[in-house]
Amino acid sequence: MTPLYLDCNATTPVDPLVVDTMMPWFHDQFGNPHSVNHTFGTDAAAAVEEARRSIARLVGADAREIIFTSGATESNNLAIKGAARFERRMRGRRNRVVTVASEHKCVLESVKALAAEGFATDVLPVGTDGMVDTERLRRALGDDVILVSVMAANNEIGTLQPLAEIGAMTRACGALFHCDAAQAAGRIPLDVDAANIDLMSLSGHKVYGPKGIGVLYVRRRPRARIEPLFSGGGQERTLRSGTVPAPLAIGFGKAADLAAAHDQEKEAGRLNTFAHALVEGLPGISLNGPPIGKRLPGNLNLAIEGVDAGDLISRVPELAFSTGSACTSAVVEPSYVLRAIGLTPEQAASSVRLGIGRFTTSDDIDFAIDRLAQAINRCRREA
Secondary structure, three states: OOOEEOEOOOOOOOOHHHHHHHHHHHOOOOOOOOOOOOHHHHHHHHHHHHHHHHHHHHHOOOHHHEEEEOOHHHHHHHHHHHHHHHHHHHHOOOOEEEEEOOOOHHHHHHHHHHHHOOOEEEEEOEOOOOOEOHHHHHHHOOOOEEEEEOOOEOOOOOEEOOHHHHHHHHHHOOOEEEEEOOOOOOOOOOOOOOOOOOEEEEEHHHOOOOOOOEEEEEOOOOOOOOOOOOOOOOOOOOOOOOOOOHHHHHHHHHHHHHHHHOOHHHHHHHHHHHHHHHHHHOOOEEEOOOOOOOEOOOEEEEEEOOOOHHHHHHHOOOEEOEOOOHHHOOOOOOOHHHHHOOOOHHHHHOEEEEEOOOOOOHHHHHHHHHHHHHHHHHHHHHO
């Protein structure tokens, strides 16, 4: 039996309409979108540009501000390293990068890499709900700051950061505001202008699109200046060389259109109803991070008293869920995000993440509650 999928923060299933949209671009319309001398290329280029417009609309951007990448990890690296290195090479007036302890691993590792290059870095703590202390952030800002990187929604505990407030104070000090919005896109409203976001990372496979494609939004006015990570043919406004994979870009565009067409408020209500049912239906659990209704819709991170998370997962093969971020799943240690919000190693080791999504049904939730409750009780009896 195929397990019931409850790990939508790791990846989402590709929407069948996205698959249908992509398929012709793998065979009959296989042209390189950068080949401008024949219709195979120009047709692919036109479809890629339409996808670029669709993704831009999802976040309130201009299509010229959307740069295709391989995913949010590359986009985060390009934004953070590119902004810092451009500042050092071209101006040299600022030398500090600020981020938050609960950010995605690729953000923290990018900041760590800049520290090794001689940049000053600040990694600010978070509260028990995963929120950055905006007053502490304000005190950290000064005329030496190049960039502030704060994600829109945490991938493990669903914390929604106050983007507009962060963007306003970052803009006031003359720094760039980078936001990893991979988890948030399509689930909560995003507007790069309203939040004064200069650089934003998105990923296709988090929004029911294909893996292997992402974008970096790069503001044009006032212009966000970054340096490319690698050399090549100068595609994507010279910021990201390499052939754009037309089928994946077109699929991402279709996924963005579908997300924009969804009633986000209604869908959030449906997902929150399911989340409440799971929390209320499972014995002896507590919620890590913000309360339901104030966290990313569909995200649950649960501490299950008296249970080892890995043991629990192994006992429920009919459900697909995880202990935390898929990007750090090879690391056998307690989640650094859960440690950052104050959990003990024992509490972190007893925590699991459930990700509910577009295709989850009420029957699925009933099934999950039944199987999880049985497995939790077995674990406790045998402990």
